[in-house]
Amino acid sequence: MVVKTSEIDNNKIRYLEEGSSENTLLLLHGLGASAERWEHVIPLFAKEYRVIVPDLVGFGHSDKPMVDYTMEYFSEFISKFVESIGIKKLNIIGSSLGGQIAAEYAVNHNDKIRKLVLVSPSGVMKHATPALNSYISAALYPNNDAALSAFQTMSCQDDIDEKTVSEFVARMQLPLSLIHISEPTRRYAISYGGVCLEKK
Numbered sequence: 001m002v003v004k005t006s007e008i009d010n011n012k013i014r015y016l017e018e019g020s021s022e023n024t025l026l027l028l029h030g031l032g033a034s035a036e037r038w039e040h041v042i043p044l045f046a047k048e049y050r051v052i053v054p055d056l057v058g059f060g061h062s063d064k065p066m067v068d069y070t071m072e073y074f075s076e077f078i079s080k081f082v083e084s085i086g087i088k089k090l091n092i093i094g095s096s097l098g099g100q101i102a103a104e105y106a107v108n109h110n111d112k113i114r115k116l117v118l119v120s121p122s123g124v125m126k127h128a129t130p131a132l133n134s135y136i137s138a139a140l141y142p143n144n145d146a147a148l149s150a151f152q153t154m155s156c157q158d159d160i161d162e163k164t165v166s167e168f169v170a171r172m173q174l175p176l177s178l179i180h181i182s183e184p185t186r187r188y189a190i191s192y193g194g195v196c197l198e199k200k
Contacts, residue, residue: 001017001018002017002018007084011062013062014061015055016035016052017050018042018046019045020050023049023091023114024087024090025045025050025092026052026091027041027042027098028056028092028094028098029098030096030097032135032168032171033095035053038053049091052085052087056074057074060171071101071104074104075104075107075109079108082112090113091114091115091117092105092106094116096120099118099121102116102121103116103118134149134150134153135154137150138150142169143169144165144166147169151164151165151168
């Protein structure tokens, strides 16, 4: 897996790349995550695809401009990103916020899409869930206990990898991460979510 960067509107965008196929797969992470969210599946997909996994603008190690992070903004960002690295047609898998961004991009750029997979996309629920509230709280006030509780609530499992928790807290403490954003953008972030229907 190679770490690369691209520049979009004077913002440095970090991304991971693996695989050499002509068939490209773009993986989009969710709220508060980064490209590393996909680290366990990238090698599997890379057997069949050229896999591209960005830290979305505003997340991870990509730049975090002071803008309104709307779906239109993210969709346009994806359009510019794929153009900047020379992708003509692509498959997209988006999870949570990444799913909503992928859907918005597909609506506006359906001529570029080969296949679209949405994994628990945000934006389809009318009200916040306990899982969402726990996750937003952990993102705004990052510490290991809050992050562990959030991941347990979201996954419906008690056994959460310590690396998942520590990396989430570290991402949330990066400059201009969710704890540093403006109140209107925080309120907008609360419109995203996931749901745990039952404990397993």
